[in-house]
Structure formats: structure tokens, C-alpha cells
Amino acid sequence: MEKKQLRIGLIGCGFMGRTHTNGYKRVGDFFPALQYRPVLQAACARNEDSVKAFAEQWGYASYETDWRKLVLRDDIDAVDICTPNDTHAEIARAAAAAGKMVLCEKPLARDLQESQGMVDAIAKAGVANTVWYNYRRIPAVTLAKQIIASGKLGKIFHYRAQFLQDWTINANLPQGGTGLWRMDAAVSGSGVLGDLLAHCIDTAMWLNGGISDVNGMTETFVKERMHQVTGKMQEVTIDDACSFMCRFNNGSLGLFESTRYARGHKALYTFEINGADASIRWDLHDLNRLQYFDNSDESIVRGWRSIHVTDGDQPYMNKWWVPGLGIGYEHSFVHQVADFLESLETGKNCSPTFAEAHETQKVCQAVFDSAHSGSWKRTGI
């Protein structure tokens, strides 16, 4: 079968530029039935030497050093935004206006106003879109969604999530500039709230429905750091840690915590959901497993089971190896590429769309507002 080409223009050639490109390269081998085939048409970053080297290494046919040129090229079908958060809105709006499909990294934007503008631009252009909240597509997490949808948990009482890291404890770590833009709120929008908790919020609302009310707190433990761009000691404006409690529309209660000051933890994303009839628990450090407790089990064998999510009838796993053999972090991006390509065949949305990621932005904004006012805030969801 002759495949239709989807010519990709990738903007940003760092960490996510690599995970996405790996997804585009692998998808055809493991999802051979798809009608669309990604073509690595152009990569873009500001430094010519590094973008040229990236394009050569990963197999892009060409490169650009100005994203404005890339989004206007006739030989690009889809623009993939893998740049720091302060650029997402402008690039997405320009790409949509040029009639390109838009795939955007999370968080969608730095704040609600920016993300609203992006949602409007996408709606006006009527172009296919998706946001890379990739954790949804780890098979064990997708299985959690299926288990919840089947009703096995019964009425849900509690949702608990944590995302813990420790890489900014050192007070001598600078802020801003290449590699450290996450430490500068002018670029990132926020600290762990947009970087880490946004993932937890996306997964939570996908699994357990909308979050209606939040009460949060933030802390910046190191108040001043050297700024790499100015060379001066400057106030740190991101949240180093952020926790919030919340109410979901289904009546359940949520507790969320993220920090970059949890010594010993590198990327410990965990969640647990407790229902009347069953509970589930997941841990990114053991991502092929889903912990499951079913209260209807016979009492003498009742207990937490550890489901190794590697069997062909479990989500995505019939595309990979044989039962018992696990997959990794990078596969969640291959899955999102596959689902995006399939959405072009079916005409259905590839979730989360910009509009859905905007809902996550609403929760982030409410947590931010709550932390600053010291009071409960409604999300409007």
C-alpha cells in the first residue's frame, strides 16, 4: 500500500526533539497498518552548527534556524513544537494560521491567557492538533484508564499523585539560559507546577474527570541564583515545590505534590486511585507494572496484585515483543505518534487536544492563584 506522507517540521532539537523524532522513525516499523508515514522534512533550532548536526544525525532532509521560515514552508504538513514554554503560543498561532497541523509539547503555555489564544487559533484554522502529555500512552496507564472505565473501581473516593525530583537542591545551580530555562519563570511560566504537576493533572482528569476546586501552596527554597544570561544574582521566580488538594466533579478528593527537592528521587511520578471496590497504583520507575487490588477477590487470596502489562491483549503491547518483555519511556511517544497518524485516518481527535490541554492549564492557573491568595479557587471546569 502506498502510504500518505506527513512531512514533519520539528522545532527544538533538545530532549523532546529527540524523543519525538525517535517516535516518527520507529512508528512505521511497529504500526505497519497506518496509512500515514512521517517524513523528517526539516528540523529547526537557532544555532546553525547544532541544528545541522542534529538534522544529519537523526535523518532530517533539511534544517532552518528561524522557526518563522519553517512554519511557512510549503513542504511541511505538521509543525511539532519542542521548544521552551515561552515560545509555544507564538509558534502554534503562526503554524495554525499557515494551515499546518500542530503538535505541541506540554505545558501548552505559560498561562491561561496564552493557552486560550492558542485554542482559538487552532479552532479558527480547523487543523489537527495534539499536546504531548505522553504518560497517558504508557500501556500500564492506558490499562488503568480501561479498568476505571469498566467500572471495576466502583465509586472513586481518592486520587493521589506525586512527581518528585531532586536536581535543583544545589544552591549554586544557576538559572536561565540553555538547559536551565526551567528555572526562569519568564520562560517557563512556572516551576514544578507547569513542568511536573501539569502531567499529573492531565492524567488525573483523563482517569477521574474534571477538577472543580483547588487549594495549593508553593515554595521557593533558594531565593536567589546566578542568571546565566545576565551573569547577575537574581531573584528566583519559579516554584521549587508545589502541593495542592482538590475536589473532583465526581465527588472524590485529590492530593497532588511535586518538588525538585526530594533528595534521592529523579523522576518519581506515582499515582493511586481508591474506589469502593478496587484500587490501582502506578509508578514511573516501574512503568510496565500496574498494582491492582480487587476487593471482590476470594478473601484468602485477596491482596495487591502486580500486573505485568506486557501481554498482547493489553494496550499497545501487541505491537511490540512477546508477552513478558517490557518496553520503556520512549515508547509512549511512539504511541502518541501512532495515535496521531490514526486520527488523521479516522478524523477523530488525538487526545489531548489543545482544548483539553487548556483544561489542565485552568487547573494550574487556579493552583497558582490559590497559592498566592491563600484561599480555595474554582477552576471553572
Ligand SMILES: NC(=O)c1ccc[n+]([C@@H]2O[C@H](COP(=O)([O-])OP(=O)(O)OC[C@H]3O[C@@H](n4cnc5c(N)ncnc54)[C@H](O)[C@@H]3O)[C@@H](O)[C@H]2O)c1
Ligand atoms: N512530555 C514530556 O514528558 C516532556 C519532557 C521534557 C520536556 N517537555 C517539554 O518540551 C519542551 C522542550 O523541553 P526540552 O526538555 O526538550 O528542552 P531542551 O532545552 O532540551 O530543548 C529545547 C530546544 O529548543 C531550542 N530552542 C529554544 N528556543 C528556540 C527558538 N526560539 N527557535 C528554535 N529553537 C529554539 C533549543 O535550542 C533546544 O534545541 C518544553 O515545553 C518542556 O516543558 C515535555
